[in-house]
Amino acid sequence: MKWLPAFFAFSTIALSSPAMAHQFLDYFPYGKADLSPKGYQTAREVAGYVQRYGPDSYRVVIAAHMDTAEGQEFSDELSARRAQSMATELVALGLDPARIEMRPYGTRALARPTAVDVREQLNRRLSVDVNF
Structure with missing residues (x-):
């Protein structure tokens, strides 16, 4: 059973490595594109995550x-x-604009499928994916 200590040592190292990606979410009120106080908090969380990892x-x-x-x-x-609002705030917080990509999907990727002409808070969302 000499393989057990080596196996556990490897597992410990693999589990202690930092996260390599993370997603942050925010939601918008109907018809709005400006960041809310929660949106600004999300931007600060993204910037802090980038600085840390x-x-x-x-x-x-x-x-x-x-x-x-x-x-x-x-x-x-x-x-x-909406994407531009978040990108502008991230740049103001020190992120490199060349490392930011914006993807406006409109209604092409609904979180909760609905009929046409339906207001749905879960679909008015912005996700920020950070990858290393």
Whole structure:
């Protein structure tokens, strides 16, 4: 049974390594693109996470989504503005804009499927994925 100590030593090392990715979520009120106080807190959490785990080797992907209460063109525009709001705040907090990617999805990736013209809070979301 000489393999047991080596196995456990390897497991301990693997479990103690830092996280390599994390997702942060925020939700928007209907029709709004500006960050809420919670949105600013989310931005600070993202910046702190980057500084802690990899200030020199990170990638941030901001995905903004809409509900089906408005038309596709408006939804695309508003989701782009929501992504831009978060990106602007992250840059103000010191993140490199070249390491930030924005993906406005409009209504193309609903968290909770609904009929057309339905307001759904879970679909008015913004996710920030940090990868190292």
